[in-house]
Amino acid sequence: MQSYRLLLLPFFILVVSFTILYPNFADRTLKVVVREDVYSLPEAEQKTVVGGLFERWENDYGKSSGWTIEPKGTLPPKENPFYTVKGRFITSAKINQISQENQSLVNEGKNKLEPTWIEDMIRGGKSLSIKLGLDLQGGMRVVLKGDFEDYTAKLRDLYAKEIAELNLTLNNPLAKPEEKEKAQNRLSEIESSFDLSPMRKIVELEKAKMIIDNRLTTQNLTEPQVRIQKEQDAIEVSLPGVSNSAAILEILQNTETVEYRLEEPNSFTYKKIISDSESRLMDLGQREKTDIFLFQELVKNKAGKKAQDEFLAGLEKKYNIPKDYKVYAMWARGNSAKSTLLPRSFVVLERKIALSGNDMTNAQPSYNSNSYGWMVSFTLTPNGAEKFFDLTSENRGRNLAIVWGDKVISNPVINDPIAGGRAEISGSFSEQEAIRLANVISEGALPIPLSVLEMRFIGPTLGIESIEVGVKAVAIGFFLVMVYMILYYRLGGLIADLSLLVNIIILAALLTLMDFTLTLPGIAGIILTAGMAVDANVIIYERIREEIEEGRALSIAVTRGFENAFWTIMDANVTTLIAGILMIRLGNGPIKGFAITLCWGIVTTLFTSLFLSRLFMELTVNRFGVHHLNLRPFFFGKKEGKHV
Numbered sequence: 001m002q003s004y005r006l007l008l009l010p011f012f013i014l015v016v017s018f019t020i021l022y023p024n025f026a027d028r029t030l031k032v033v034v035r036e037d038v039y040s041l042p043e044a045e046q047k048t049v050v051g052g053l054f055e056r057w058e059n060d061y062g063k064s065s066g067w068t069i070e071p072k073g074t075l076p077p078k079e080n081p082f083y084t085v086k087g088r089f090i091t092s093a094k095i096n097q098i099s100q101e102n103q104s105l106v107n108e109g110k111n112k113l114e115p116t117w118i119e120d121m122i123r124g125g126k127s128l129s130i131k132l133g134l135d136l137q138g139g140m141r142v143v144l145k146g147d148f149e150d151y152t153a154k155l156r157d158l159y160a161k162e163i164a165e166l167n168l169t170l171n172n173p174l175a176k177p178e179e180k181e182k183a184q185n186r187l188s189e190i191e192s193s194f195d196l197s198p199m200r201k202i203v204e205l206e207k208a209k210m211i212i213d214n215r216l217t218t219q220n221l222t223e224p225q226v227r228i229q230k231e232q233d234a235i236e237v238s239l240p241g242v243s244n245s246a247a248i249l250e251i252l253q254n255t256e257t258v259e260y261r262l263e264e265p266n267s268f269t270y271k272k273i274i275s276d277s278e279s280r281l282m283d284l285g286q287r288e289k290t291d292i293f294l295f296q297e298l299v300k301n302k303a304g305k306k307a308q309d310e311f312l313a314g315l316e317k318k319y320n321i322p323k324d325y326k327v328y329a330m331w332a333r334g335n336s337a338k339s340t341l342l343p344r345s346f347v348v349l350e351r352k353i354a355l356s357g358n359d360m361t362n363a364q365p366s367y368n369s370n371s372y373g374w375m376v377s378f379t380l381t382p383n384g385a386e387k388f389f390d391l392t393s394e395n396r397g398r399n400l401a402i403v404w405g406d407k408v409i410s411n412p413v414i415n416d417p418i419a420g421g422r423a424e425i426s427g428s429f430s431e432q433e434a435i436r437l438a439n440v441i442s443e444g445a446l447p448i449p450l451s452v453l454e455m456r457f458i459g460p461t462l463g464i465e466s467i468e469v470g471v472k473a474v475a476i477g478f479f480l481v482m483v484y485m486i487l488y489y490r491l492g493g494l495i496a497d498l499s500l501l502v503n504i505i506i507l508a509a510l511l512t513l514m515d516f517t518l519t520l521p522g523i524a525g526i527i528l529t530a531g532m533a534v535d536a537n538v539i540i541y542e543r544i545r546e547e548i549e550e551g552r553a554l555s556i557a558v559t560r561g562f563e564n565a566f567w568t569i570m571d572a573n574v575t576t577l578i579a580g581i582l583m584i585r586l587g588n589g590p591i592k593g594f595a596i597t598l599c600w601g602i603v604t605t606l607f608t609s610l611f612l613s614r615l616f617m618e619l620t621v622n623r624f625g626v627h628h629l630n631l632r633p634f635f636f637g638k639k640e641g642k643h644v
Helices: 004-024 036-040 043-061 092-101 117-123 148-171 177-193 198-218 245-253 269-283 291-300 305-318 382-394 431-443 460-489 491-513 520-549 554-586 590-622
Strands: 028-033 068-070 082-087 139-146 225-229 234-240 258-262 325-332 342-350 360-368 373-380 400-404 407-410 422-429 450-458 628-630 640-642
Touching: 004 117, 004 491, 004 590, 028 092, 036 043, 043 092, 139 198, 139 245, 148 177, 148 198, 198 225, 198 234, 198 245, 245 450, 258 342, 258 382, 269 291, 269 342, 291 305, 291 342, 305 325, 342 400, 342 407, 360 431, 373 382, 373 431, 460 491, 460 520, 491 520, 491 590, 491 628, 520 554, 520 590, 554 590, 554 628
Parallel strands: 325 407
Antiparallel strands: 028 082, 068 082, 139 234, 139 450, 225 234, 258 400, 325 342, 360 373, 373 422, 400 407, 628 640
């Protein structure tokens, strides 16, 4: 280890580390894209929305950041419809804040932080900036618990038709024994799917996690974190920098599905019973006592899904609806296209699902110029196209209801078989509702309903304070440690400080490269890493001092000091590493963040303490002509080793 050539390795690692960290300190360019419809607004409205952006810019966005924005105070030209923001430390929190506080002006889906040349070269344009967690930049954290009872009920509806057919086979005296055996095996297989084991719950939570990830991606949110909490059958979602928390929460919880269900046969026996009862009350001038009025009041008073489901279940009992059928509300608007979407009547549908949302894909909203309304066209999967053709072939003349969530939005008559694998849904849709429905079909509905188990909001001011406190803690801790090492070990302390700086630089580069999100516990892990790195140097220097005091030559004392300290340092760090790995495997959230920085800090500490410090020390003694090495503090007198 006495060759200059060995310096090439740490030099190369440092160059790579600085290269990875460069985007965190470079001047960045952010393109804030303007919505197309802003250019068609009256001039007065344009001034209002643009004025709102620049008022916030003066009071918040650009007040202390030193960023520049062009063009300033006006709307950019239509051929280049974006503002160009330049400056350092453009964080995801600020990008989210600018997008969400100026939604009438900014097209948040097209905003883009231009990659640096380093990011283009290393990650193909993907960000290499250090990500900050919820506690450092503010935002929302919500824990959503899965409702597996409701999921099981939905699953029974999905298999209702097949279960009925299998039971017919089992009860058919003319069926062959092998047919009955096959039907019994399939029935047992379906029944086993209703038994939700812990592993099965994890599988369903993973599906929900994937859909939530997709939904957050479409919201143009940077750095969302979605984790499964196995012990609570829940999903934890952390959204740093989010300001429109209520809207995002609604998107997360949305469990709407799209289904096709057949209406009762054309005699409409049960529907007629309900409508006759309603008509009698209307004739008596008691509209407020009708079931549809009472249900509308529930909706207007924002009663939850549970209350609405209980009301509809009560109607099934009141009118003696058979268990194979279910009462739904038909939703529509009034005479005006802008009137409120409300339940207008009741329909009775088969409980079994004829076609589920899993059979549909690639949905697109479009405007229907003939009906002056919005509709959604979609493609059926190969299996779905076959089922849809069979369904429409076998049920000509019957109504096929389209159910969105719990709302019947359309109830067309099947006139002819539908083949080709394409279909469309038309109803009383606004543009936003058509977009939502298309997203549900394309992205998939959540397989399980989710309820809020815990919710926490952290303001951006508190986040900024956390960053300042964390940075101060790291800076003060480093400064005190470095000063102490120099005062106590003099030249040896300076070498230890250099190794410590290299250690932190390499650690920061590693965490950046693995897309780690830095939190306050993560900062604590970095501070602990610094302490452990210095502790390793202390052990080494004490061993060297012992060798010096026994009268050995300085070069021999250095070599033996590192050799004698090697296994002590290795054993101490490996045992800590084992504990850290267990925390990563078993912990979540803050515990996991702390453990990750701790474990990678141990790896970098072993490299810098056992290799880099030794390299620096041996070069100092053998190459730079240092003949005396004093490893005692200034206030303990002089005891130095001589080079022979």
